Amino acid sequence: MNKDLNHGRLLANRYQLSDLVGEGAMGKVYRARDTILGGVTVAVKFLSQALLNDNMRERFEREATISALLGEKSIHVVRVKDYGVDKNNIPFYVMEFLSGASFNEVIRFNPLTLDRFLTLIRHVCLGLESAHQGIDLNGELCRIIHRDIKPSNIIVVQDPTLGEVAKILDFGIAKLIQASANQTQSFMGTLAYCSPEQMEGQELDNRSDIYSLGVMMYEMLTMDMPLLPQNSSFGGWYQAHHNFKPEPFSHQLQIPEKLQTLVLRCLAKAREDRPQSVREILNILESLESLESIPIDHITNPSNLLIHDDQTQVAVDKTLNTESSITEICLQTTWPQNKPLRKIVFAQLISTPLGEAPVLCVMLDQEDIHNRIASICYNQFLYLNYPHPMLLWITLLYNAEHGPKWLSCYLDLKSNKGQQISRSLSEQGKYRILFYALNQSSRCQHVASSVINAQNRKMLEQWANLSQVTRSVGDVTLAKEILKTELEKLKDKILSKVKQSKLTDASSG
Missing domain, CATH: 3.30.200.20 (Phosphorylase Kinase; domain 1)
Known part of the structure; x- marks a missing residue:
């Protein structure tokens, strides 16, 4: 050798x-x-x-530039x-240097669980979206089409901070879409994952990557290919991508119908029939992540009071690999010196490697913390725009043995802090609850995580925007009292729904 x-x-x-x-x-x-x-x-x-040769040197340097900027x-x-x-x-x-496994290796023996699929494909979509949105190259916005999305070009690594993370590799044949450049038309890619227009050598846009993404998503969920050509030649794959219908999903896989529809839309032959952007796909994935939430009916309320709710089961931190390092940061977060050592609830932002993260800090008796670890968590948001823009962020911890624990936090949406926290909740779609014991305030005792679904995230952003243009004409204390009164009216209704959902879960189990 x-x-x-x-x-x-x-x-x-x-x-x-x-x-x-x-x-x-x-x-x-x-x-x-x-x-x-x-x-x-x-x-x-x-x-x-x-x-x-000069052409390949230029392409190689372009690959380095694209990857560096992305x-x-x-x-x-x-x-x-x-x-x-x-x-x-x-x-x-x-x-x-990425030490991990490609999607090919990850799905070699078993298809992905739904939770893991949603997490990893969301990572891929976020990377693709950044490429499709473009980079600034010599003062010009250049949108990037990868042109070779496939399982071997996605690697899953264990990040010491973030946990399991998917990353896109190989922008070697990526194309920059520049308004001032003459675009060459040539076929490049991997036959099994190419869009019909890519097989024809047509000019490509982001919807070609979306087709390839659809092929890969189908494979991740089923371990099979959606299209099987009569032979593996270029002509065989050309016919498959143009004329064959994707294989239907097996009912045994129990894939949500909404996800099946999304994947098949991505595989549409005509690009105008596919999702038109990766953001559209991300929005659907986010709605799938919150399928298990049980909505609470809206109630009749004053015209200036807006209500939105969301509920998810508290996830104990050790069950979420992707949050393990952030959980460690939370556990090391001390009780602020400017806060009294008593049973209160307040919101703040803490610094993490992902940026500022919204958290709800709670001080309870040590025994009460222990009792609440196995609780179900229900979230509800009440917004008041008159007399002063104010958000009441409600978290209910409930278990049958110990009953309800209401955690209420007011956010003044005319303040910078209130705006920042509301927008952070909207952008990140989740928050952590940090539990502190009365007699051990030096460090956090327990961390739980709760997800906010896509609809509520949108409402939080809208309320933050509305508050910026709404003039305060009254006292902050009065606004809090109005929201507190509305919460008291809602409590019985929320509890009834919570208990009913527990009974439903028990009977279905």
Whole structure:
């Protein structure tokens, strides 16, 4: 066996190459140590010597540029850190080293559970959306079409902060859509995942990636391909993508009908029949994530009082891998010195690697905290725009043995803090509840997480926007009293619904 001459080589007086970890049509990828940054592991990709011409050099440099700029926008795209040419005049670029499994490996033996599917495909969609929205290249907004979305180009890594994260790889054949450029028309991609228009060599837009995404989603859910050609030639796949209907989903898989419809829409032959943007897909995925929530009927209320509700079961932090590190941050969060040591509830934003996260801080007796860990959590939001824009954020913890625990928090939506928290709840779609014990306030005792569905997230944003243009004509205290009174009217109705849902769950179990 010939020894790899790159092994141990010091590249650009900085990157010490070790083993070859990947090889493809465009070139080779090596594991390396960044000697300047304390030996951090990176990946170095070289352009294949067989492709050393001006056109391929330009494409290779474009791949590095695209990945670098997209990596700044989204954590769901592999990040490029450096670019250069070695002493043999061979281009290379340096990217984060990703140790994980591709979607191919993840679904090799079993299809994904619905929860895991929704999490990972949402990551892919967020990365794709950042590409489709475009990057600023030399002062021009250039939208990017990946053109090769498939399971082998998505890797799942275990991030020390975020848990399980999906990232898009290989923008090697991505196309920049520039208004000022003449776009070439040629076929590039992987036959099984290509859109009909891609097979024809037509000019592509974001809807071609959405078709490829649909093929991949079908495969992730079923471990089968939606289309099977008569043979694996270009002509066979051309006929399949143009003329064959996708295989129907098996009823045994118990895939929600709404998700089946979404995947089949992505696989529409005509691009105008597909979802027109990744954001449209994300909105549907978010609604699927909150399918288990049980709505509480709206009640008759004053015309200036707006009510929205949401309820989800509290998820104990250790059951959510993706939140484990943020949970650790929450557990280390101390009770603020400017807050009294008594049984109160207040909201704040805490710093995490994902940015500012909204949390609800609660102080209870130690025994009460223990009693509430297994509770069901119901959320409701009441908004008042007159006499002063105010939001009442209600969390109900309930279990049959210990009864209800009402956690009420007022947000003044004319204040910067209230605006920030309301918008953060809307943007992130979830919040954490941090429990503190009266006699042990130095650290958080327990953390629970609760999800806000897409409809309520939209309402929170609308209320924040409305409050900015609504003039306060009364006292803040009066607004709080009105909301408190409305809550008292609602309590029996909420409890009735909670108990009924518990009985329904018990009977269905």
